[in-house]
Amino acid sequence: MANDKAISHAQSIAEDVGAKLRMQDAAVQLLGITLDSIGPGSARLVMKVRADMINGAGICHGGLITTLADSAFAFACNSYNKLTLAAGISVDFITPAHQADVLTATASEVSRGARSGVYDVTVTNQRGDIVAVLRGRCHQVRGRTAV
Amino acid sequence: MANDKAISHAQSIAEDVGAKLRMQDAAVQLLGITLDSIGPGSARLVMKVRADMINGAGICHGGLITTLADSAFAFACNSYNKLTLAAGISVDFITPAHQADVLTATASEVSRGARSGVYDVTVTNQRGDIVAVLRGRCHQVRGRTAV
């Protein structure tokens, strides 16, 4: 039961961080990204590809797909309410995304050490195809909360 | 002289691609990214960090810095007017960017083979500090022009 309480407490912290980050993050709002779910070390965000997200090749700009994935990464690694910043990311683009596609970015924790962590994000479209995968490395800023 | 002509022709193709891509790329326009210069295998793009680009930690969203860098990569690898798509990118974030910072992304060619290429992009701020570095791998789509 003590363990159930700890799990429920961690979940409640994560949800609080998620709600506040969503409100504070202007870039996430610019792209209309919504928070689907968040938990300790995980997050799921959704973005609908708008006309103003299309690149010169007629598909969704890879940088904006990355912004969605990177946001899911940020929500997941800040879910413990310790301020954590991305140090680096690598992204593989697998299937192009088109206007009106609904993209879901699901972030999960690969590892979390004293100060640094590694997270994986998979971006899928409304048919379940993998659009892109992101792997991110982050570092915790000592003594500061995320929200 | 024949060589001078070839160089001048390649430069003229690159400039034409740059001007058209800039007009066709809605995402680049959404972020107010401008084209500073372009040549065969290279491009320089500029973005001013706006209030709506700030993330929950109070700094420019890493995904939008990536979008600037990825755009410079796209302009550089499409500068020969052969349609070329990003396959993957890795980004290292070095110095945070703040509201009103003016970021310049300079892309150059590391290698260009029959169908795939590798490009490096450095993003600096108005003081010359390195904000981020991106390395991208791209693939040419056979038989299609970029613009």
Add this chain to the structure above:
Amino acid sequence: MANDKAISHAQSIAEDVGAKLRMQDAAVQLLGITLDSIGPGSARLVMKVRADMINGAGICHGGLITTLADSAFAFACNSYNKLTLAAGISVDFITPAHQADVLTATASEVSRGARSGVYDVTVTNQRGDIVAVLRGRCHQVRGRTAV
């Protein structure tokens, strides 16, 4: 039943590729890497950290951990017996490995398209700690078998 046969056929091809690659790959032999299992799109390889794999900081050289992981990636993406080469990899080092540690690299398929694929490899030690994760992108060479 027809499907069972197809699965069993793919498995048999993968095992044949694995056995032959293991014999043909001198680098894998140099490091004493053994093949634990292989299937269509997956492979598991094992390496014991020897004294001659230690770097100047007294831990297993990251390049050799990468060689183990990259080998698992190569076995997995060649398991269909179509010659496939690594185009790029990214590796995150999580826990150091020490002399006499037994490292297991497990590769699985993230995506596989007409010619290119993305694979994930997790390297763990004998206690189950994650030592490193590798993500690789590969390209198939047309018209050539792996073994």
Add this chain to the structure above:
Amino acid sequence: MANDKAISHAQSIAEDVGAKLRMQDAAVQLLGITLDSIGPGSARLVMKVRADMINGAGICHGGLITTLADSAFAFACNSYNKLTLAAGISVDFITPAHQADVLTATASEVSRGARSGVYDVTVTNQRGDIVAVLRGRCHQVRGRTAV
């Protein structure tokens, strides 16, 4: 003149680290890697591709090319004699290397902060072709020297 002395002192530290690391690094010796030159934030290492470095596809194993590049990265980021460990690397393979090729890995500093740094390594063959490029991120271990 004071500045000249500081530069000369940093160079002398780097050379001392290089010589000692070369002797202490068993993995570097296993692959016959030699130290060509080292300075503050930079290093150049050389490896001749031996028969026992060839993979199942008949070319030099990408993991061993990575080991050479990662070693150059390690020598460069430890050249100030503060113990520094690789956190992550990304590698793009550009031209295959063959038996008897002589590979040179040249590492240079992209950025160096209070505790973390980013380095670039280019691996070329004896004809000057780029074989691979590596970008590495490293972290300094507080209070410990490299040699």
